[in-house]
Each structure stands twice: as C-alpha cells, then as structure tokens.
Amino acid sequence: MKIEFRVSGEVEINALASSVLAALADVEASVTAHPGLRSALHVGTHLYHLEFRERELLGVYYTPECIVRYSLQRPAHVSWSTLDGNLRSDGDFHVRSTARGCAVRYAVSEVVDLPLVPPLIAGAQLLGRVELDRQLRSLLAALDVESHPLAGFPAPTLRGRHV
Secondary structure, eight states: OEEEEEEEEEEEESSOHHHHHHHHHOHHHHHHTSTTEEEEEEEETTEEEEEEOOEEETTEEEOOEEEEEEEOOSTTEEEEEEEEESEEEEEEEEEEEETTEEEEEEEEEEEEEOOOOHHHHHHHHHHHHHHHHHHHHHHHHHOOGGGSOOTTOOSOOEEEEEO
C-alpha cells in the first residue's frame, strides 16, 4: 500500500542567504550530507542514484533507493524530483534573506509502497512525517556554510518551526 509523507516548514539560519543557497546548490555535498544515506552515485548532470540505510516503519523493514534529478533553475530555490526507484521523493528548498541572516522554507513529499493494512496507514504517515522532518532539519543543520564566505556572521544557528 502506498504511504505518503508530506512535510513543510521553515528554519532560520544565522548566515547569508547567498551562502546557504550556494551550499544547498552544491548538490554533491548536500546530497551526501543527508542523514541515513548509504551511497550517492552521480549518474548525470544533477542526477543521482541514492541508496539509503535500512528503515523500519511499524515493524516493516525496507531499503529505500531512487534516482533523483535536482533543479537549480528557479532563483533562490533548489528542488528535486524522483525519476525511478522504490522511494518517491519530491521537494523544494527556498532560501530568503531575513534581518538575522536567512530562512530556508522546505516542502517535501515522500511516497513508499509498504505491506501495511489500512488501519495502520494513518500511524505510518504520522511517524513518517516526523522522521522526514527530523532528517530535513538535520540536513540543514549539517550544511557546510563555513566553506562559503559569511561576511562576518557568527557560526550558523538554527531555530524555527514546522508545519
């Protein structure tokens, strides 16, 4: 049965928007910083085959993998969409300047096909959303913005809310 997890939120980072956007747009680095990723194989321009560590959801174990295309076409956005695999992941990061640095708004949808009975679907969706949100916040916290000039800003700090 297909189970979809959707999350959106915003995280404020005490760094220049251009630095954070540059770090997110460095697809090679940001992909490999993803928590739970076992391997990332670059298979074309902005195209990656991603294999994740085994996951567990309500007693069902699965190993997600997908081929994802990243897009840097829209200003201040990094987005991705799945072309193939047993995990469908589509999403977008939007970076904007704030008085204290920048904010990264994210909206992500993941779909997996798991052998769960219908009464368990709502619980699986809730648990999946919580875990996906945790992974996205961890990824944003792990961005190596120190490799990009921060124009005197202190080390990045995260604060924010999720929707």
